Amino acid sequence: MAREVRCLVMKLGLDLGSSTLRIADEKQGVFLREACVIGDGLAGGPTFVVGATAEKMIGRTPEHLHAVCPMGRGVVSAPLATGEFLKELLPRAVGWRWKWRPEVVAAVPARITEPQKESLVKALRFAGASNVSLMAKPVAAALGAAPETGTKRSTMVVDVGAETTEVAALAPGIVVCEAIPFGGRQFDDAILCHLRNEHGLEVSRETAEELKKELGSAHPVREEKRVKVFGREMDSSLPHTVEVRGREIRECLLHPLNQIVALVKQTLDKTPPGLSADILEHGLVLTGNGALLKGLDEFLAERCGLKVRVAANPGDCAVLGLLCNRHNFQENQKEEN
Secondary structure (H helix, E strand, C coil): CHHHHHHCCCEEEEEECCCEEEEEECCCEEEEEEECCEEECCCCCCCEEECHHHHCCCCCCCCCCCEECCEECCEECCHHHHHHHHHHHHHHHHHHHHHHCCEEEEEECCCCCHHHHHHHHHHHHHHCCCEEEEEEHHHHHHHHHCHHHHCCCCEEEEEECCCCEEEEEECCCEEEEEEECCCHHHHHHHHHHHHHHHHCEECCHHHHHHHHHHHCECCCCCCCCEEEEEEEECCCCCEEEEEEEHHHHHHHCHHHHHHHHHHHHHHHHHCCHHHHHHHHHHCEEEECHHHHCECHHHHHHHHHCCCEEECCCHHHHHHHHCCCCHHHHHHHHHHHC
8 A cells, every 4th residue: 555655656857957947757758947047026916936937037127126046056055045936836837746745856966065955955845845865967967868877888978057067977876077167157158258348248148148049159160150239338338239250259158168178188087997998989978058059069079089979958868867767777876886
């Protein structure tokens, strides 16, 4: 009888990143992708607004209203805001099934501290989760990108998140893992800085992100595009338009890109020689939304001298890896221990 009740307990995979919350279950796969932002409710409305609605408030609200990202560099930066964000969003996203108080397995940075773990677990339990377990994000991302990670073949994953990039060698557990506070948002920052310094133009982060998607690349492309960018001229504070080329966007991204190259080389240098044969044969796998930057695989392949491939749906790899192959991975780990 106890086993039957146990089977009714729902299990969710949750990747609470600095920019996006992703939730998956074993039947539907990824069923929610939502901006990780919480804001004050408007007069007469709910106490808090979350997700895409709150994201639209950033930079567009009066001083007495605020919208914040409760996660920073993959960990809880605002505990109370994180708890309220999850409490508001999860029941609405999961629906009536949330009343069963599902079990949650969450992705966290490999080098997360105990207090940071406790903050996330408390936030999830505050939101209504019955049981919370944690998995290192590089492991989850590798499982979601390459199911064979659960075997004795070693894998190297480069997970480029919103604010953090982690590079890990797994065989199948983490043998070496290095991280830097560089990710997709640092690409946006580089574009913002370039527009200010070279064109005297102030634009929103949203505009910088759109420019990154349209013109941004890590490797030269055949057709160089030009795009008109609207913003505010710094000298006059008046609306202004400039034309931006793809080449200048690629050049301004070189600094954060070189930081990622240095991280990969540092991790390779610390990887035991016994794992090098597999990595040389199979190369690196890119995961995380930052892996969607055009030409990033070619750029890393040239700079590191290895095969590089971008995982299918790289942003979803971690949340899918939390559930799909979790049991096989644990069984293999126990066998090796």
